[in-house]
Amino acid sequence: MRAQPFFLHRPADLATAIALKAEHGDAATFHAGGTELLVALKAHVLRYEHVIDIKRIPGLKGVRLRDDGTISIGSLTTHDSIANDPVIRASLPGYAELSEHVANIRVRMAGTLGGVLCFAEPHADAPTLLCALDAWVVLAGPNGEREVPCRDFHLGEFATARADDELLTSIEIAPQSAGTRSAYRAFGHTERPAVGVGAVWSTDNPQRLSLWAGAIAACPTRLARAEEAAASLDAGLPAEEIWRRLRPAVDADARALDAHDDLHGGADYKRHLVSVLAERALKACLP
DSSP states (O other): OOOOOOEEEOOSSHHHHHHHHHHHGGGEEEESSOTTHHHHHHTTSSOOSEEEEOTTSTTSSSEEEOTTSOEEEETTOBHHHHHTOHHHHHHOHHHHHHHHTSSOHHHHHHOBHHHHHHHOOSSOSHHHHHHHTTOEEEEEETTEEEEEEHHHHEEETTEESOOTTOEEEEEEEOOOOTTEEEEEEEEOSSSSOSEEEEEEEEOSSSOEEEEEEESSSSSOEEOHHHHHHHHTSOTTOOHHHHHHHHHHHHHHHHHHSOOOOBTTBOHHHHHHHHHHHHHHHHHHHOO
């Protein structure tokens, strides 16, 4: 099936792209990698008279290490570029590994991080680990720039905090200390995860765990009981003992998740996967 005809705009700068969206309103949409949008247009799930291709706008691609150590990922950076970027591989090897396994090679080569975040399809990998990492996004619109934490960005299935006239320009990740490690583990029967779990373990004082489950609900969900239990653990415990003490809290978090039966599996099966994947992600973070 072919998409309905539309006008394609290719602005050369951010201001022009924002002005085009303001001019055409609901009849227009932004286009980045297109791995989600073009499928929806061809299936006639979405219909736009104007498509604003933002790939020519400078400054929206690539990974930058800011002076304060913050890692800034341009919204148009592809999953493949992130997986192979030396800054990501050195500072966030867990995120590089995630990017290496997104969907398939076509999606990794064309799909962008900003695109997958804005499309907000629940069965995606990146949002879960970005929430665990306390990352935030930068949005630009007619009224200037604003920042939104990733954990507040997704509001539900295909719904985000981005206003319709705003562009996501970058994803920012705070400096990672020497005592912090992160990992992501997922499982699925298709190219999309049935469940994914992102973990960040910090041995800094105070010791801290950030643990999030994704794909199982409409947006990434914090496993708060497990995080609270981790804060009370003695420092220096072996990995197996840490998991033994955290498992009851993880299982309780999993049972409380708002899971549903669908093509990715039954609700109870997916809750079980949360516990399995949480153990794998956590142990990958532990020395």
